[in-house]
Amino acid sequence: MTMLEITLLAPFIGGLLLAWIGHRTLAGWVNVATGVVTFAASLVMALDVFAHGPQLSSGHLFYIDAFNVYLVVLTAFVGMTTSIFSRPYMRHEVERGRVTDRRMRLYHSMYQGFLFSMLLALSTNNLGIMWVAMESATLTTVLLISLYRTPQSIEAAWKYFVLCGVGIAQALFGTVLIYFAAENRVGAEHGDTLLWTVLHDTAAANLDPAVVSLAFVFLLVGYGTKVGLVPLHNWLPDAHSEGPTPMSAVLSGLLLNVALYALVRFKMLVDASLHTELAGHLMMGFGLLSFVVAGLFLHRQHDIKRMYSYSSIEHMGLMTFAFGIGGPLATFGALLHMTVNSLTKSAIFVTVGYASQLAGTQRIEDIRGLIRTQPSIGWGLLIGTVAITGFPPFGVFISEFLLLMATMKSWPWLTIPLLVGFGVAFAGLFRHLQPMVFGEPPTGQKPVRANMLPVAVHLTLVLWLGLSIPTFLSNWFEQATLLIAGAPLR
Amino acid sequence: MALSSLSLYSQAIILFAALVLFSSFVMLAQTRMVPLIFTFAWQGLLMAVATVLVAIVSNHKHLYISAALTVALKVGLIPWVLYRLSVRLDMNYDTEVIKHPSLLLLGGAGLVIFSYFIALPIVHLSGLATRNTIAVSIAVELLGMLIMSVRRTAMAQVIGFMSMENGLFFAAVVSTYGMPLIVELGVAFDVMVASILFGVFFFHLRDSFDSLDVSHLNLLSEANEPAPLAETAVATTPGEHT
Numbered sequence: 001m002t003m004l005e006i007t008l009l010a011p012f013i014g015g016l017l018l019a020w021i022g023h024r025t026l027a028g029w030v031n032v033a034t035g036v037v038t039f040a041a042s043l044v045m046a047l048d049v050f051a052h053g054p055q056l057s058s059g060h061l062f063y064i065d066a067f068n069v070y071l072v073v074l075t076a077f078v079g080m081t082t083s084i085f086s087r088p089y090m091r092h093e094v095e096r097g098r099v100t101d102r103r104m105r106l107y108h109s110m111y112q113g114f115l116f117s118m119l120l121a122l123s124t125n126n127l128g129i130m131w132v133a134m135e136s137a138t139l140t141t142v143l144l145i146s147l148y149r150t151p152q153s154i155e156a157a158w159k160y161f162v163l164c165g166v167g168i169a170q171a172l173f174g175t176v177l178i179y180f181a182a183e184n185r186v187g188a189e190h191g192d193t194l195l196w197t198v199l200h201d202t203a204a205a206n207l208d209p210a211v212v213s214l215a216f217v218f219l220l221v222g223y224g225t226k227v228g229l230v231p232l233h234n235w236l237p238d239a240h241s242e243g244p245t246p247m248s249a250v251l252s253g254l255l256l257n258v259a260l261y262a263l264v265r266f267k268m269l270v271d272a273s274l275h276t277e278l279a280g281h282l283m284m285g286f287g288l289l290s291f292v293v294a295g296l297f298l299h300r301q302h303d304i305k306r307m308y309s310y311s312s313i314e315h316m317g318l319m320t321f322a323f324g325i326g327g328p329l330a331t332f333g334a335l336l337h338m339t340v341n342s343l344t345k346s347a348i349f350v351t352v353g354y355a356s357q358l359a360g361t362q363r364i365e366d367i368r369g370l371i372r373t374q375p376s377i378g379w380g381l382l383i384g385t386v387a388i389t390g391f392p393p394f395g396v397f398i399s400e401f402l403l404l405m406a407t408m409k410s411w412p413w414l415t416i417p418l419l420v421g422f423g424v425a426f427a428g429l430f431r432h433l434q435p436m437v438f439g440e441p442p443t444g445q446k447p448v449r450a451n452m453l454p455v456a457v458h459l460t461l462v463l464w465l466g467l468s469i470p471t472f473l474s475n476w477f478e479q480a481t482l483l484i485a486g487a488p489l490r
Numbered sequence: 491m492a493l494s495s496l497s498l499y500s501q502a503i504i505l506f507a508a509l510v511l512f513s514s515f516v517m518l519a520q521t522r523m524v525p526l527i528f529t530f531a532w533q534g535l536l537m538a539v540a541t542v543l544v545a546i547v548s549n550h551k552h553l554y555i556s557a558a559l560t561v562a563l564k565v566g567l568i569p570w571v572l573y574r575l576s577v578r579l580d581m582n583y584d585t586e587v588i589k590h591p592s593l594l595l596l597g598g599a600g601l602v603i604f605s606y607f608i609a610l611p612i613v614h615l616s617g618l619a620t621r622n623t624i625a626v627s628i629a630v631e632l633l634g635m636l637i638m639s640v641r642r643t644a645m646a647q648v649i650g651f652m653s654m655e656n657g658l659f660f661a662a663v664v665s666t667y668g669m670p671l672i673v674e675l676g677v678a679f680d681v682m683v684a685s686i687l688f689g690v691f692f693f694h695l696r697d698s699f700d701s702l703d704v705s706h707l708n709l710l711s712e713a714n715e716p717a718p719l720a721e722t723a724v725a726t727t728p729g730e731h732t
Contacts, residue, residue: 128673135680142687151698155707158644158691165651165684166638172658172677173631177612180665184615194670210611238710 003045004055004062007076008119010038015112023101027108028087034112035080038119042076045069050472056125056197063125063197066479067335071261072122074339078253078346079115081454085350086111086246088451092357093244098148107147107244114140114250118258127194128179130262131172134226137255138164145243156238163235164225171222171262177215178269181207199269207273216270216279219263220286226259228313229320230290240309241362245353248305252312253346257338260316264323268484271326283324288417290317295421298428303362304352307432308345311388314425315341318418322403323484325410331485333402335477336469340395340462341388347458348384351377354450355436364432369441376452378437384455385433387462389426395465499547500620503664506540507623510660511602514633517653518598521585523645527572530649533656534564541663544620550667552674559678560659568652568685575689576645579696586643594640598633605629612665620664627664631657644695644702648688655681 014034021027046069049055054065064072090107093099099107114137121133138161146157175194182193185206192198225232240248263283270279294314301307315337322334354377359367371378387394400422407415464470469477478489496504513533520526538560545553576582588594602625609625616624634654638647659677662669669677692702699706 126670126673128669129676132673132676132680135677135684139680139683139687146691146694149694149698152709154691154694154698155709158695158704158707159710161687161691162638162647162651166635166654169631169651169654169658173628173661176658176662176665176669179662179669180612180616183666184617194673208611208615211615214608214611242710 003041006041007038010034011112011116015109019109023104031083031108035083039076039080042073046073060195061125062123066476067483068122070476074342075118075254078342082246082249085454089353110140110143118254121258125195125197127175127196131175135168144247145239147244153242156242160235160239167222167225170218174215174218174222177211181211205272209274212270212273213278219266220282223259223263227256227316229286230293233313237306237309241303241306245349249346249349253342256316257342280324280326283320287317287321287324291421295425298425302364304364305362308348325406326485327406328481328485328487328489330406331481332477332489333399335480337399340399340465343458343462344388347455350455351380351384358448367436368439370437372441373445374447380452380455382437383459385429389429393466395462398466499543503540503543503620504622506536507626510536511626511629514630515598518637519591519595521588523576523584524582526649527569531565531569534560537656537660544663548667552671553668556668556674563678563682571689575692601632602629623664627657627661642703642705644704
């Protein structure tokens with residue numbers, strides 16, 4: 001279990017260390033080093049879980065199984081690559097005078113604090129601690145969004161703070177209700193009944209259905225706010241467009257996944273208790289709504305980061321929909337989609353950060369001729385967008401294809417809105433992308449120092465997942481599918 | 491439910507729960523800053539008293555710790571921080587215009603009825619001495635949400651947020667005799683950090699918008715063009731809008 005401890009302690013200690021280091025040039029490197037240590041430890045831990053099956057820590061506070069182990073690795077990995085990107089990028093922002101030196105201390109320590117909160121939320125076994133970690137993730141990102149201290153960023157951070165605070169409070173109430181339902185049924189020690197393992201193995205089947213369904217509604221509203229499901233999505237584009245780009249990358253690529261993970265964990269309990277499809281149907285409805293609405297919003301965007309944040313909402317909606325369908329095939333597809341969406345989205349945001357630095361603006365109309373000015377950025381943006389819209393041979397195509405297949409099997413009529421949604425989103429992204437990449441560059445546009453290595457690595461991984469999924473990964477996905485859907489894939 | 495058939499302690503718990511609910515209504519239509527903060531502190535105190543009573547009835551020792559946490563945070567630290575801020579930002583005599591106070595209070599009453607409706611299946615299951623107050627705790631939470639959605643100043647929104655948190659805490663106390671201690675501590679820590687952050691944001695909001703009226707926050711919407719990247723030290727390139 002020590003590797004898990006290192007995985008959690010590395011960002012925690014790193015965050016404290018970075019708060020102490022302050023704004024020295026060293027800070028960026030320490031940030032990268034922390035990311036590398038976290039990723040290495042999580043990888044070793046994952047291999048251990050792969051060899052010996054699920055692990056429960058001695059105090060029962062942490063539980064690692066097939067479902068969350070790959071999310072832990074993914075989070076650590078994207079956290080690491082984004083920190084590699086963030087070092088030169090944020091230095092450039094300081095040089096341009098958008099961020100003062102003093103605020104870099106806040107940025108770095110909050111970045112690691114954010115990663116720590118997410119890893120804690122993923123690996124904890126206690127549903128209450130999971131909520132606490134999600135709330136901590138909110139608090140750390142509030143400080144990251146308001147980093148530039150412009151009126152817009154203050155407004156975005158305030159809205160995010162208020163909306164997510166209210167939302168996540170509902171999730172706490174849902175957690176209290178689950179705890180209440182379990183206390184009534186389980187003769188366990190007071191305090192053990194919030195442990196997911198205890199709930200799932202012994203209690204779920206005899207929880208009271210009325211209370212559990214009420215709890216799930218609250219949980220869906222609560223964690224759904226954080227996932228960015230449609231009536232509660234307003235904070236997401238604002239936060240993405242006004243915060244620093246590395247934060248957008250980890251927010252889109254990781255935090256939304258963690259919230260969805262929490263929701264699916266609860267769905268497993270609820271399904272076992274209700275024996276009906278209620279939870280699934282709710283998730284399908286909200287997911288499909290988000291998917292369609294976000295696809296339409298893609299067309300009316302003027303801000304490049306805002307546009308891609310709507311693409312995030314769309315894909316989170318698709319995943320929620322898929323987990324809602326809940327069959328083995330749909331679950332497998334959703335797990336794969338979580339992974340490829342994370343990798344692609346963070347790569348896109350990294351590229352978008354460079355593109356807006358190069359053009360000196362985030363206005364789509366003013367970003368022109370990326371390929372002419374700096375081919376690596378132009379091609380990165382093009383390939384990233386091609387990947388996210390679900391073209392073969394990228395991984396997103398595979399997962400979306402699986403989801404379509406699953407929909408075909410269980411809800412044939414719903415394939416129509418799905419296909420229309422894909423088409424609408426594709427058109428929305430490409431009408432803006434085409435002039436940005438191929439247009440005439442404005443005179444005097446100069447290349448910027450860009451480290452495209454993270455982007456290349458991410459997109460290569462997505463391509464690899466599209467061509468062939470490695471055995472160990474598909475094994476994990478199959479184990480997780482068995483856990484979540486309750487039936488094997490074949 | 492005949493009140494007289496309950497023990498004196500249970501009756502007292504119900505009385506304090508009712509007072510907590512009443513304080514929520516006071517906050518709902520309180521237009522002046524300082525009384526708003528003080529009412530919030532009162533709500534925390536009443537809740538702490540109710541928690542201690544529950545602890546006596548149920549013989550759960552860790553509820554005393556919860557009550558102590560409530561007093562320290564929600565009667566002491568948070569109201570004090572908010573009060574200091576209101577003095578520093580020179581808004582302790584400010585009043586806020588509420589458009590339809592009577593409608594608002596009626597809506598609050600509607601929420602209370604709705605909470606009783608929601609609580610039916612829960613109360614039905616519960617065997618605890620405090621089960622009659624579960625609906626009240628849900629109502630406090632929903633009223634906190636209502637405060638957040640109708641009030642226009644940042645201060646009132648923060649109070650609404652915190653009072654929502656109060657309702658959640660109270661729900662945990664009366665439905666399950668409190669969450670496990672580790673979770674309570676975590677939640678308390680989060681609330682404390684959140685209150686400090688809110689304080690920091692008061693200054694940011696005032697510096698950016700010259701007021702703490704949240705209705706001024708309308709820079710970001712789908713209809714607006716994005717602002718050019720502000721405060722760039724570089725010379726503006728062609729194509730950059732200023």
